[in-house]
Amino acid sequence: MRRSLNLNRLVVFAAVVEAGSLTGAAKRLRLTKTVVSSHLKKLEEELGVTLIGRTTRRMRLTDIGRELHERTQGPLIELMAGAAAARDHARAPRGSVRVTAPIDYGSEILAPLLVRIQQENPGLVIDLILDDHPLDFIAEGIDIAIRIGWVLQDSSYRTVRLGAFKTWVVAPASWASSAPSIRTPTDLLGRPFIAGSMLKSPARWEFGSADGIHTAQIFDITMFANTNVAVRAAVESGGGFTILPDFAVRSRLESGSLIRLLDNWSLPSGDIQAIMPAARHQSAVARMLFSSLQTLLRQAAN
Numbered sequence: 349m350r351r352s353l354n355l356n357r358l359v360v361f362a363a364v365v366e367a368g369s370l371t372g373a374a375k376r377l378r379l380t381k382t383v384v385s386s387h388l389k390k391l392e393e394e395l396g397v398t399l400i401g402r403t404t405r406r407m408r409l410t411d412i413g414r415e416l417h418e419r420t421q422g423p424l425i426e427l428m429a430g431a432a433a434a435r436d437h438a439r440a441p442r443g444s445v446r447v448t449a450p451i452d453y454g455s456e457i458l459a460p461l462l463v464r465i466q467q468e469n470p471g472l473v474i475d476l477i478l479d480d481h482p483l484d485f486i487a488e489g490i491d492i493a494i495r496i497g498w499v500l501q502d503s504s505y506r507t508v509r510l511g512a513f514k515t516w517v518v519a520p521a522s523w524a525s526s527a528p529s530i531r532t533p534t535d536l537l538g539r540p541f542i543a544g545s546m547l548k549s550p551a552r553w554e555f556g557s558a559d560g561i562h563t564a565q566i567f568d569i570t571m572f573a574n575t576n577v578a579v580r581a582a583v584e585s586g587g588g589f590t591i592l593p594d595f596a597v598r599s600r601l602e603s604g605s606l607i608r609l610l611d612n613w614s615l616p617s618g619d620i621q622a623i624m625p626a627a628r629h630q631s632a633v634a635r636m637l638f639s640s641l642q643t644l645l646r647q648a649a650n
Contacts, residue, residue: 353394353395354387354390354391354394355427356387357387357388357390357391357394358391358420358424359377359424360373360377360379360384360387360388360391361387361388361391361399361413361416361417362417362420362421362424363376363377363384364384364388364400364407365400365409365413365417368407369407370384370385370388370407388400395416397410397412397413398410398412398413399412399413399416400413422506441469441471441472441632441633441636441637442471442472442633443471443472443473443631443633444472444473444474444475444633445472445473445474445475445491445492445631445633445634445637446475446477446488446489446490446491446492447462447474447475447476447477447490447491447492447493447494447637448476448477448478448479448483448488448490448492448493448494449476449477449478449493449494450478450479450480450494450495450496450576451478451479451480451575451576451577452575452576452577452580452592452593452595452596453494453496453593453595453596453620454476454478454494455478455577456595456596456598456599457595458476458494459476461641461644461645461648462474462476462637462641464644465637465640465641465644468640469636469640472633472636472637474637477490480546480574480575480576481546482495485505485623485625491624491625491630491631491634491637492622492623492624492634492637492638492641493622493623493624494510494620494621494622494623495620495621495622495623496513496593496618496620496621497618497619505623505624505625505626506623506624506625506626507621507622507623508621508622508624508638508642509619509620509621510619510620510621510622510641510642510645511619511620511645511649512617512618512619512620513593513594513595513617513618513619513620514593514594514614514615514617515591515592515593515594515615515616515617516591516592516593516594516597516608516611516615517536517589517590517591517608517609517610517613517615518580518583518589518590518591518592518597518600518601518606518607518608518609519583519588519589519590519606519607519609520583520584520585520586520587520589520605520606520607521604521605521606521607522586523589523607523609524607527607527609530609530610531610532563532610532613533553533555533563533565533610533613534563534565536565536567536589536609536610537565537567537568538568539567539568539588539589540568540570540571540587540588540589541567541568541569541570541588541589541590542569542570542571542572542573542579542582542583542587542588542589542590543567543569543571543572543573543579543590544572544573544574544575544576544579544590545572545573545574546574546575550569550572551566551567551568551569552564552565552566553565553567553591553615553616554615554616555610555613555614555615556613556614556615557612557613557614558612570587570588571587571588576592576593576596577596579592580592580596580597580600580606583606584600584605584606589609591615622638622641624638
């Protein structure tokens with residue numbers, strides 16, 4: 349029977365790939381170069397393949413080695429983060445964590461959850477920065493960034509999906525009497541539209557119906573605002589209709605200050621993601637906060 353794979357050797361292999369040399373990996377792992385070389389050789393023997401082509405001057409990943417690294421990098425990061433979280437669990441977390449999020453998601457969803465986490469961990473200080481534009485991780489000292497629809501093209505950070513959102517058409521409560529006459533997206537043409545200026549195409553929206561009908565509409569913008577909160581306030585004041593993420597308007601629909609239109613038509617949806625440094629570069633208190641946040645968001649979704 350073939351022996352089970354030694355996961356420690358996968359960690360060594362990942363360190364060699366990331367450091368670019370046996371010497372660099374040895375320094376990173378605080379091992380001797382001989383031990384690193386031995387682990388790499390035994391891993392190749394266990395798998396029956398060559399992972400890294402080595403000469404006296406340089407080393408090069410084979411195609412199989414590159415595929416192995418790509419497939420195992422994420423799981424290894426999560427395993428190390430889990431092990432670190434387990435080690436830290438017995439210690440009461442102390443320290444500060446800086447979190448950034450869009451204004452509407454941060455206000456409606458994130459802030460109440462962070463309060464719960466802080467109350468359960470009195471030694472924790474949370475600095476919540478709400479901004480509808482991406483902030484510089486290093487310059488702003490960000491530990492966790494919540495992004496709505498922004499894609500970060502930087503392999504030095506990891507992305508974790510937290511959930512999803514839908515977009516809804518909403519109007520002020522004063523439109524309630526005329527709402528029954530608005531049955532298709534074309535019925536909104538000519539009506540005042542409040543748009544978010546941060547969107548790439550704020551006037552153009554694609555709709556789909558339960559009957560499989562798809563249509564794109566360009567609405568007449570009467571007012572721009574650079575945050576969803578301001579857009580929502582303008583609509584509540586009677587300025588017109590708009591299209592916003594469900595989390596930004598749900599409480600207003602429940603209170604009656606907004607009404608939903610075209611609820612039998614669908615609009616583009618998107619992911620809610622957390623962007624963070626690689627687990628090994630993240631503080632224990634930031635890992636704890638993110639783990640607690642994930643748990644609360646899962647509970648809220650069920």
